[in-house]
Amino acid sequence: MNETKEIKVSTTDPDSGYMIRDGKPEGFFYLDHRTVDLKYNLITDVHVTPGNVRDSVP
Template identity: 75%
Template sequence: MSRTDPDAGYMYRDQKPEGFFWLAHRTVDAKHNFIVDVHVTPGNVSDSTVYLNRLDHVLERFHFPLEAVALDAGYFTTGIAKALVERGIFGVIARRRFGGKKGMFRKTRYTYLPEEDAYLCPARQRLTYQTTDRHYK
């Protein structure tokens, strides 16, 4: 907790400064190129957490038709996708690219071998099923 601003939130994100901050969540009408809403939260509040409430606020406040929204990868959640479909809004959301651990292969680089019920890793090693619950047979 910050001693100088106890309501600020501690933010720790990749490629962002670390510390106590506030965030301004902006909603932009890209068709007309102006900001229609700004909502301020402590720095530890995720953009995706407040998005749907802000979207509903803008729709109720301005009553303009909304056909589509474009969102960055931080909004790529099941809840947001479902809510957009329920509201009849076409969502264009950037795909998250989760980074792997250094020196490890990404899941997409493995090949499933159905005839063996095994996977082949990029180093040409076969990986067979061992256990799901960590209790070996």
């Protein structure tokens, strides 16, 4: 049994990802993942991913 998965792609920004999450607006987004210094809470690194990438991936 083969199941097909619909993948939505933005016509204006194909690098973005379609995000559906409870309590959040639905649509094409980017997510930023931050590394923070524990002592001073300064952001030391940022990694940006399409909105459809799970938080555990980066």
